[in-house]
Amino acid sequence: MEAAAAPAFGRPRPVVKPEKPAGDSDDDRNSPSNQSLLIKKENHGKEEHESEDKTSNSSDQKDLSCTKIQEEQLESARTEMGEVREENQRLKMSLGQIMKDYEALKMQFLGIVGREAKKLPEHDKEQRQRPHDDQTEETDLVSLTLGRYPMAEKKKAAEEKNINGGDKEEAVKQALSLGLNCKFEQESTPATVKEAHSPNRSLTISADHETKEDAGETNWPPSKGLKTMRSADDDALPPNPPKRARVCVRARCETTTMNDGCQWRKYGQKIAKGNPCPRAYYRCTGSPTCPVRKQVQRCADDMSILITTYEGNHNHPLPASATAMASTTSAAASMLLSGSSTSSAPNTTAAASSSSSSSNHALSFYSNSKQNFYLPNNSSIISSTSPTHPTITLDLTSNPSSTSNPSTHFGKFPSSFPNSRYPFTSQLDFGSSRNNVLSWNNGVLSYNRNSHPATTPTNNIYQNYIQHQRNTAMSLPHQQPPLPDTIAAATKAITADPSFQSALAAALTSIIGSGGAGTGTVKSSARSEQPLFQLTSTATTTTNKGNGCGTSFLSNITTATPSNSPPTGNMAFVPASSLPFSNPKSASASPGDHIDLTN
DNA sequence: CGGTTTTGACCCGCGC
């Protein structure tokens, strides 16, 4: 392995002449110097033989000249030998250097693994101890819950977890080797990650998938819809297209679909087994060739929960309001595909590495080289992997009363989730000790902290993040700094760390919205006629005349945060004009919505 | 009239 790994370091190898093995002195018999010596001997014998037939004068002269020639040849042979030895030395040194590099990387990797292991919550450890077939990559499962997570249910959910089990090292390896440059604007950065087929994901493997997707070639289930793909989306499908990740978003929503800012056309509906609610199939109509599709289905156990599964990346410019969700889903997919899903604990640092910080990944889960990213409290991601589709689930449901909807939690998730056939789920609870609630209700994201019901409810998540950013050295008691400072700090943190979580972004958005507007509604500075996003909190109640469950809560905090991020940047800040609430035309985007303010 | 939704039929993979 070491020998194989050494070239991967990219170190320029010394030029080695293949016909001249750089061996030690043992191999010198084949060296040119020896050859020349042999030639010399042969010549000497030949000359001696010839000298018998010739006169002594001429033979003496010839002997003289021959000895000179021999000496010259000897000299050149010696220099040649010296060169060969030098080359051997160089080769040995470079080999040693490669070995050193390898060892260093190995130590780094082990260190990361060790750190990761320390940060695993206890239930993760329990989970790890479970004999699980999660050893296979096919069953990767992570969970990120953006809602409060009661401890009891956390334990349940922990049982579902498996990614942090025996495969942790593998996952970290994947995280180290993968970075998914999910893109939503197809042009800028050539994405370089594809889904891995095998547990041993590598950069090589990850090179294709995104590229294909970015090129607008969606690798929809190769098995299915070949006809469809050929006709509409793709010109050519690879013989063995890689699996593509799915991102499942669970959110409380009374409407038929979540309003994620995209235009969708329904192309099918099916009654899925085990769920009385029909599953609807939508296609993105933003571009005729846009490969993105989504499935919408209500949770069988809790009809108020809408499960939206996204698949594919948009190959066209998205409405700004859509970039948020697209970014979120893509980031989640990135996380899944990169194996960074091993992060689990509150303040967990994911050992994910970003392959490119220049991606358009609006809400990257990745951290640049040595940066850590922190998952907000109560955020959870469930990722599961079916034989055909790795799936990551962003649970945006909240459960203010932990017992009201037990089924919405991941402990029961597999039974209610349409992808329940996925053999494993793992839930990573990022700490719910503070009883934070981040909920997404019918187009509004609300974040409640139960411990301070009367205060501004939306500060905790990024406070935690900021606290982590400050390395907890200050060990400040949990408090809520003045909002402007907080926003500035959050902005700074976000801009400093592009890997900030989408969920955190959502929370931040709501924070800023509540803080900036005070009424829970932030209006666009450019177009004040439409709310940028609306927030519910324990203190404020807003009505959403818009459509359905908006995902654009992630969008448009530009007015509050002086972010320099482009619309497709790490945070999707969009103008109000493009918010889905203002788009009542598409029924799929926002059919007959009404506001659920129960949270 | 163009776009969307509905819905039965069809295709295909997978498990038995």
Added chain:
DNA sequence: GCGCGGGTCAAAACCG
């Protein structure tokens, strides 16, 4: 090989 189930197609209906 067969049945099941998920996913998609495509024509008709619907809607603004």
